[in-house]
Amino acid sequence: GLSQRLQDTFKRLRGRGKLSEKDVKEVLREVKLALLEADVNFKVVRTFIARVQERAVGEEVMNSLTPAQQVIKIVRDELTELMGGSAVQLRFEGKPPYIIMLCGLQGSGKTTTAGKLAKYWQKQGRRPLLVACDIYRPAAVKQLQVVGESLNIPVFALNGQDPVVIAAEALEYAKNHNHDLIILDTAGRLHIDAELMGELQRIRERVPVYRTILVVDAMTGQDAVTVAEEFNNAINIDGVILTKLDGDARGGAALSVRSVTGKPILFGGFGEKSDALEVFHPDRMAGRILG
Amino acid sequence: MTEELYEELEAILIQADLGVEASVGLVETLRQRAKAEKIKAAEELRWLLKDELKKLIGEPGVLIKNPSGPTVVMIVGVNGTGKTTSVGKLAYHLAEQGQKVVLGAADTFRAAAIEQLEIWGERAGAAVIRHQMGSDPAAVAFDAVQAGLSRRADYILIDTAGRLHTQTNLMQELEKVGRVIGRAMDGAPHEILLVVDATTGQNALNQAKLFAKAVPITGIILTKLDGTAKGGIVAAVVNTLRVPVKFIGIGEGVEDLKPFDTEAFVEAIFD
Numbered sequence: 001g002l003s004q005r006l007q008d009t010f011k012r013l014r015g016r017g018k019l020s021e022k023d024v025k026e027v028l029r030e031v032k033l034a035l036l037e038a039d040v041n042f043k044v045v046r047t048f049i050a051r052v053q054e055r056a057v058g059e060e061v062m063n064s065l066t067p068a069q070q071v072i073k074i075v076r077d078e079l080t081e082l083m084g085g086s087a088v089q090l091r092f093e094g095k096p097p098y099i100i101m102l103c104g105l106q107g108s109g110k111t112t113t114a115g116k117l118a119k120y121w122q123k124q125g126r127r128p129l130l131v132a133c134d135i136y137r138p139a140a141v142k143q144l145q146v147v148g149e150s151l152n153i154p155v156f157a158l159n160g161q162d163p164v165v166i167a168a169e170a171l172e173y174a175k176n177h178n179h180d181l182i183i184l185d186t187a188g189r190l191h192i193d194a195e196l197m198g199e200l201q202r203i204r205e206r207v208p209v210y211r212t213i214l215v216v217d218a219m220t221g222q223d224a225v226t227v228a229e230e231f232n233n234a235i236n237i238d239g240v241i242l243t244k245l246d247g248d249a250r251g252g253a254a255l256s257v258r259s260v261t262g263k264p265i266l267f268g269g270f271g272e273k274s275d276a277l278e279v280f281h282p283d284r285m286a287g288r289i290l291g
Numbered sequence: 292m293t294e295e296l297y298e299e300l301e302a303i304l305i306q307a308d309l310g311v312e313a314s315v316g317l318v319e320t321l322r323q324r325a326k327a328e329k330i331k332a333a334e335e336l337r338w339l340l341k342d343e344l345k346k347l348i349g350e351p352g353v354l355i356k357n358p359s360g361p362t363v364v365m366i367v368g369v370n371g372t373g374k375t376t377s378v379g380k381l382a383y384h385l386a387e388q389g390q391k392v393v394l395g396a397a398d399t400f401r402a403a404a405i406e407q408l409e410i411w412g413e414r415a416g417a418a419v420i421r422h423q424m425g426s427d428p429a430a431v432a433f434d435a436v437q438a439g440l441s442r443r444a445d446y447i448l449i450d451t452a453g454r455l456h457t458q459t460n461l462m463q464e465l466e467k468v469g470r471v472i473g474r475a476m477d478g479a480p481h482e483i484l485l486v487v488d489a490t491t492g493q494n495a496l497n498q499a500k501l502f503a504k505a506v507p508i509t510g511i512i513l514t515k516l517d518g519t520a521k522g523g524i525v526a527a528v529v530n531t532l533r534v535p536v537k538f539i540g541i542g543e544g545v546e547d548l549k550p551f552d553t554e555a556f557v558e559a560i561f562d
């Protein structure tokens with residue numbers, strides 16, 4: 001991995017005292033390659049390298065007995081810092097019911113995550129209501145209903161209504177049935193689909209959405225930046241959930257998404273079961289990205 | 292020929308998810324060709340690169356047709372890539388061509404997976420063979436093949452549950468489904484298509500390698516090309532598995548499955 005490659009690089013550079021500009025480039029190139037292989041976006045990598053450049057070839061590295069390890073530590077610290085430093089807890093403040101709207105590309109894991117969030121917050125004493133706002137995908141409503149049933153958490157669904165109306169009706173229902181938390185599961189959509197992005201905007205105009213969360217697949221490649229940027233520009237997301245982290249994707253998309261939106265990654269999805277949700281830890285993710 | 296130009300081209304490839312190794316390799320080949328062919332113009336260089344990329348990705352493949360009896364197609368891949376939707380689209384496309392299609396709902400795990408495929412079956416006019424949620428996927432696949440044989444279907448498409456290539460037990464399950472299909476009919480499955488999401492980065496290569504260890508992949512379906520992702524990872528997948536890309540998914544509707552076109556795919560990378 002990067003550790004071995006940097007060790008080899010420093011072996012070659014050892015005993016030269018000060019690093020030449022070419023040597024500096026070589027060390028940084030290894031870091032750049034590792035990040036690109038981990039699916040961090042090309043432009044994000046460029047910005048990141050510029051950020052760590054000075055430290056990565058400065059005093060603390062050159063005077064170290066283990067310069068390769070020192071570079072790794074610096075890179076890892078910077079990655080962690082860039083992804084928010086420490087875990088972020090979503091707080092519920094103000095007047096309930098709190099509406100959480102999940103959105104994202106097709107197949108990213110929204111419906112599954114809706115169930116996980118409902119269970120997670122129910123354990124913390126909330127009374128969640130799941131809302132089926134995906135009226136397009138075959139059996140999407142049924143999918144959420146099956147998820148809700150398995151968790152004994154109610155699912156609000158309406159036949160033949162558009163998602164904006166469903167969200168509004170769900171809010172009324174929640175108030176009348178003492179639910180303090182509403183989780184809107186929306187249809188997967190492309191960030192370049194003006195009509196469907198408009199639908200999300202209309203939902204936010206119609207009901208007071210407390211938090212808008214973008215659900216992103218951890219194996220997403222270079223496109224993560226474009227997707228996150230477009231969603232953020234259109235509906236101002238509050239946070240991100242990274243799914244399918246139980247696989248072996250390095251997850252560079254985490255850095256890309258955080259980098260371009262400035263919004264925190266709140267949770268990670270680690271499996272298909274309803275308990276496979278963990279608070280996101282930037283430091284663990286940094287280590288994983290470096291591989 | 293400036294160094295900047297080569298770097299620019301390398302950046303395009305990397306941002307298309309071709310991967311660092313493949314991108315660097317292609318640009319290196321480009322440098323050598325440019326030198327050998329005395330290339331002077333930037334447009335010529337770009338054309339050469341497209342040419343090399345087309346060679347790397349290879350020709351499109353076509354859906355296998357069993358000359359004697361139904362053709363059994365198994366659809367596999369990690370979670371959420373578009374398998375069920377692609378099965379539905381393929382069924383529709385085949386039915387439009389007058390082929391008789393039977394579907395096997397072998398995802399017995401995920402909530403409403405069976406119901407989802409049943410709706411696609413209705414759209415395509417294809418019978419759906421199913422059991423209960425939680426039943427043995429191999430048993431469903433077996434029954435689907437048997438049903439296809441007795442009904443003299445032209446195609447039997449088996450939808451399987453999404454699974455991560457790192458889940459050993461689920462990869463073993465997939466292997467078993469493949470074997471059981473072979474017991475229902477000699478030589479089946481005739482086609483095993485790996486569904487890859489175009490938004491996927493380098494992980495698609497790991498996916499391809501491990502899925503190919505479990506079952507003999509014969510082709511790729513690259514989905515969600517209607518987004519902004521270029522799907523460049525498919526180049527590495529094709530070269531590692533030595534199988535062609537057969538179809539692309541360009542949307543969520545019945546008509547949104549097209550035969551792969553290498554030229555159009557490469558052009559889109561440079562758009």
Ligand SMILES: Nc1nc2c(ncn2[C@@H]2O[C@H](COP(=O)(O)OP(=O)(O)OP(=O)(O)O)[C@@H](O)[C@H]2O)c(=O)[nH]1
Pocket residue numbers: 104105106107108109110111112113134137140186187188189243244245246247268269270271272276370371401453455
């Ligand atoms: N292994 C794993 N699978 C997951 C995870 N999250 C979701 N999945 C699976 O990913 C697939 C897609 O999940 P869905 O919840 O249907 O995704 P979605 O975003 O609602 O999809 P659309 O509504 O079609 O956009 C399913 O097979 C899920 O079981 C995760 O954290 N790990």
Ligand SMILES: Nc1nc2c(ncn2[C@@H]2O[C@H](COP(=O)(O)OP(=O)(O)OP(=O)(O)O)[C@@H](O)[C@H]2O)c(=O)[nH]1
Pocket residue numbers: 106107137188190368369370371372373374375376377398401404451452453454514515516517518539540541542543547
């Ligand atoms: N835009 C777009 N969406 C697609 C395409 N193919 C599939 N989808 C969508 O992607 C989502 C997931 O599709 P599925 O067919 O459920 O994926 P799957 O691989 O069967 O998922 P699991 O069985 O849960 O692993 C759905 O919302 C589909 O409509 C495509 O080519 N383009």
Ligand SMILES: [Mg+2]
Pocket residue numbers: 110111112134140185186187188
């Ligand atoms: Mg969904």
Ligand SMILES: [Mg+2]
Pocket residue numbers: 374375376398404451452453
């Ligand atoms: Mg499916």
